[in-house]
Amino acid sequence: MRRDNAYELTTAVMATANVFLRESQRLFRPHGLTAAQYNVLNVLAPRADGMSQRELSDLLVVDRSNVTGLLDRMEKSGWVQRADDPTDRRVYRVTLTTSGRRLWSIVEPRYHDVVAHVTRGVSISQMNECIELLKQLAAAATTWESPEG
Numbered sequence: 001m002r003r004d005n006a007y008e009l010t011t012a013v014m015a016t017a018n019v020f021l022r023e024s025q026r027l028f029r030p031h032g033l034t035a036a037q038y039n040v041l042n043v044l045a046p047r048a049d050g051m052s053q054r055e056l057s058d059l060l061v062v063d064r065s066n067v068t069g070l071l072d073r074m075e076k077s078g079w080v081q082r083a084d085d086p087t088d089r090r091v092y093r094v095t096l097t098t099s100g101r102r103l104w105s106i107v108e109p110r111y112h113d114v115v116a117h118v119t120r121g122v123s124i125s126q127m128n129e130c131i132e133l134l135k136q137l138a139a140a141a142t143t144w145e146s147p148e149g
Helices: 005-031 035-044 053-060 064-076 098-118 124-141
Strands: 080-085 088-096
Touching (some): 005 035, 035 053, 053 088
16 A cells, blocks of 8 residues: 555544544543533533524534434533524524533633643644644545545
């Protein structure tokens, strides 16, 4: 098998993503959270009035049907609540409960500590270059054409 820099780069990105996912599970599991649930808490935390389920799915870049199941589990755990939107009865507004806000306030500083640890040897310019490269790769990944047509 031929290996080149492009292959090595994409393999390294995928391996890094897998390590980040595994380690996020190690961080969040003791709190009864998944990475996806933490992301919901993190998105909702600064929004006292919450947001619609659709806005949440768009922001998280997750299919709406997946968000529904995710929110069902989080609502059952008492971390979020859904209520009718006062301006549109077809829409649910999702907000953090007191329990969800408390959980986020415990986990969020720990998450930032881990991020600081992981990035401690990386300069700001390296981070910015990496962010741009990852955006470029993500955009290109959606444009390839299957050889099967």
